[in-house]
Amino acid sequence: MGAPVSDPGGGLPAPGHGVYDDSQWASTGDLPPRSRGVIALLEENCTACMLCARECPDWCIYISSHKEPVPTEPSGAGRGRPRVRNALDRFAIDFSLCMYCGICVEVCPYDALFWAPDFSYAERDIAGLTHERAQLREWVGTVPPPPAIDPGTGGR
Amino acid sequence: MTPEALAAAARDRLPGARCESASGSVTLEVSPAGWRDALRCARDELDCDFFDWLTAVDEGERGFTVVVHVYSLAGRHHLLVRTQVSRSSPALASVTGIYRGADWHEREAHEMFGVVFDGHPNLAPLLLPEGFDGHPLRKDFVLAPRVDKEWPGGREPGEGEDRPARRRLRPPGIPEEWGPR
Ligand code: SF4
């Protein structure tokens, strides 16, 4: 009461700010590393292979890419044969459709997709839930280190 | 009750049922004719007083499996009870008279899978709008929006907006007559 109403739409936080922040709700720090809050894209690892977009049951991963020549080394194997690689133009996940099944994270053969625990990215406009490449890259900073493997497993 | 004790008690009381106990969970498989008796036994004799959920699974030509999960609050044991009905006449006795909580679950399984629960007091749609045609959780149900939307996976690696039109693929799950337009 008494505070100036800067938002004619009602009491929601400004666009881009979560409805729940850590003071009102759980802290992401309390969540286990397996938490499925949001998906992060480490685009350095992504080869635009399209596997995640094809496996996504919700059709909510959008990728476009182009082929780029790779500078060939002046000598050595493969010399003279022009080589290309895929370069991303767009990578977006629509979290308004995503059902957090994790299939994309599981299927990525290049470890480019990761779960991060942050869940506080509610939006006023549903279009804001489509996170483009830059935003997906930013989530990488919040990916927790993987938990230690159970004793007696995984050793060689 | 331990899963082993629960399985033994279930075998004892329902000799016609197939009882499996694996990795700490007990599953009772009964014939559709024995469905109501099995659930009454679960409630009255196996102490599973808490109804958790009921749903169906589309098993293709084999019909539909109907599964119920019940729980004992005092004994803290879980029990799955399941049965199979045919695709041509998927009908089963309602268990709303035994577990009142089954009411909405049976309505949902009815609209989503087309399983008819005989003796249900009001088998009206629960979630779908009135006049909705079809049973959306059946595997042969075609998701119409998929015909309209371009499949994001239709692009090849290295392709962008300018991808050649010849590669307009028919997305998975869309019958041939439906698309692409
Ligand atoms: S979590 Fe599942 S629904 Fe979400 S983008 Fe990944 S594959 Fe698609």
Ligand code: SF4
């Ligand atoms: S599966 Fe991994 S590497 Fe392939 S396009 Fe998706 S994120 Fe990139």
